[in-house]
Amino acid sequence: MSKPDTQTPRGRYRAQVREEVKRHAWEQIAAAGASALSLNAIAKQMGMSGPALYRYFASRDELITELIRDAYRSLADTFRARARADAGSKAGAGADLGDLAHALRGWALDDPQRYFLIYGTPVPGYRAPEDTTRTASEIMAVILDACAAAPAGSPGSPASPAEKLPTTHPSPFDAHLDAHRAWAGPHPAPSSALHRALLFWTRLHGVLSLELAGHFAGMGFDPAQLYTAEAEAVMGR
Amino acid sequence: MSKPDTQTPRGRYRAQVREEVKRHAWEQIAAAGASALSLNAIAKQMGMSGPALYRYFASRDELITELIRDAYRSLADTFRARARADAGSKAGAGADLGDLAHALRGWALDDPQRYFLIYGTPVPGYRAPEDTTRTASEIMAVILDACAAAPAGSPGSPASPAEKLPTTHPSPFDAHLDAHRAWAGPHPAPSSALHRALLFWTRLHGVLSLELAGHFAGMGFDPAQLYTAEAEAVMGR
């Protein structure tokens, strides 16, 4: 670190090579998963000998960590772009939850292994670097903003025929969240919005990860419809 | 295959060694993840030389496949045991969904890497053997039975103050499920029960996998409370 020198010619070349290494790495991961990623194979593809790559990445783990970082940033960028677009077209300060859900699914389908690099099987010893957890917080912040801006209603599922009432009776978990809302920072959202943000995250991840992992294969129904049904349930529609 | 000879002395010995290999394999996986599993290290732990293990498992992949098979069977057994216990204590034919949810979480927390071996990051090329997909169907069947036996109500979240009405208006996804219910087999459950079974699966997996992967770490709230809140939302309570 402390070497993102994009001014000097060497710095530019270095950044360029690092980028090409990561490009090949993503291809390998998409083809055979992260565990099959091989620095040697990447070097061969780039016409270099194996150890040369160690000038650019200290280890295989550092390369993977860098890919995870990029994956987080890519998702955060996607969310922020969606939020900014929605902020222009409608009144509320946050993004529309439905648009966010759609953007998330598109981003995940675009490169499933990239999704799993973030939300897939954790490596027991691995400790995420501080900046990726910060990016994760940014992602959550976009969701939280959208939930705070959304019309209040009982999150979860199609409301009763009597439409969504403004008087949402607080669940036990809402009360628990009221006492543990440090993760939301100084956000002024009510605990019901916090709850809704968590549901957005967990429910959509539930459908998406099972779909991407192929667990719905052969079941016949369309995962996209289940996904949007869950998204609308979260929005209280 | 065709060699589960538990009659002959050699067959017994063989089964015993295979079992010990798998025991060490689970320990390694719990400690460092499935990708770090090493046949050589297992052999060394057992006081044998590396290639000896190839008498018992054709390859590292076959060992992992066997572990996946055992993981599926373990989960199916856990569910079936719960269903049988509930069948004895109450009237309905299926298990109580709340009990099933509780059993699932206990099983997952008991060995998170075992959970991820089933529901974690998929390996792009991997094709699950036919018998594990059959076991997966059995698992789904237990959930489906429980959903069919559960009182009908709007699945999703705390119903409106007007309690759960028996007249559940069908969602668009319910209609879609009506046309694609082949995966439920000849089960006579209404499509709303099929929908509820899917929600049980996806929502609980959503919370559970994020918790096990550590994504809630440092957020302060209790994942168990979010989990049970989602379980009750699925049950329509």
Place this chain on the structure above:
DNA sequence: TCGCGTTCGTGATACCTTCTAACGAAGCGG
């Protein structure tokens, strides 16, 4: 009880991986 065939465990070997070390070549900056 004695053989004989099957099975088991071994060491040697080939090939792959990550990663370190030493060396020579190239480039950039003063």
Place this chain on the structure above:
DNA sequence: CCGCTTCGTTAGAAGGTATCACGAACGCGA
């Protein structure tokens, strides 16, 4: 133009999967 830094190379250690050939152990039938 000279010198320091950086880059890419080869060599090699350590460890992984997997195959092979060989000798020893075992069990079953005679």
